[in-house]
Amino acid sequence: MLHENREPVAIAVLAKAPIPGLAKTRLIPEIGAHAAAVLQERLTARAVETAIEADTGPVTLWCTPELDHPSFQELATRFPITLKRQPDGELGARMLAAIAASNGPTLVVGTDCPSLDAAHLREAAEALLNNAEIVVTPAEDGGYVLIGARQPHPVLFDGLSWGTQAVMAETRARLAALGLAARELKSLWDVDRPADLARLEREHACLAV
Numbered sequence: 014m015l016h017e018n019r020e021p022v023a024i025a026v027l028a029k030a031p032i033p034g035l036a037k038t039r040l041i042p043e044i045g046a047h048a049a050a051v052l053q054e055r056l057t058a059r060a061v062e063t064a065i066e067a068d069t070g071p072v073t074l075w076c077t078p079e080l081d082h083p084s085f086q087e088l089a090t091r092f093p094i095t096l097k098r099q100p101d102g103e104l105g106a107r108m109l110a111a112i113a114a115s116n117g118p119t120l121v122v123g124t125d126c127p128s129l130d131a132a133h134l135r136e137a138a139e140a141l142l143n144n145a146e147i148v149v150t151p152a153e154d155g156g157y158v159l160i161g162a163r164q165p166h167p168v169l170f171d172g173l174s175w176g177t178q179a180v181m182a183e184t185r186a187r188l189a190a191l192g193l194a195a196r197e198l199k200s201l202w203d204v205d206r207p208a209d210l211a212r213l214e215r216e217h218a219c220l221a222v
Contacts, residue, residue: 021070
């Protein structure tokens, strides 16, 4: 539970609408466009529910390509969240915008990591409230599934090799160059490639399609 005397740590969830052909495109050859969209919808709902359960601060669902998709609207009726449209630009620019919009400590997550739970979010929030300027949860595939910051740092997001195994290594190098106090948490796995689907079935069967 968020204590009244603690500074809130906002959570920004970046999500694609569950539109066949747009969502989880790397999985379409394996499971088809419709099933990929269904999976995206389930993962998004889980991410929002987890963010609310963490109770660290206000939760914003940053939507693309539009706000009025029925799935987003339904989540806004079920949970106390704010809907905002993601700005145009590469992933880094959209993440930076989410941090800047909250005017305070913020955790940014996607929807691809069902292993990210409320306890992980609370741990990341605590890191930002206890001297860390940046907190990162690496992904097992070389990216990351969460980044948190006390304030925007554009150099951490501009021109990274998004979608590749180099993202976390590049982020570490930039953190070191900036001299920022950073906390790195335990790596987690995400659902990004066909090989991840069997693990999803084993560990989170309710989400599998």
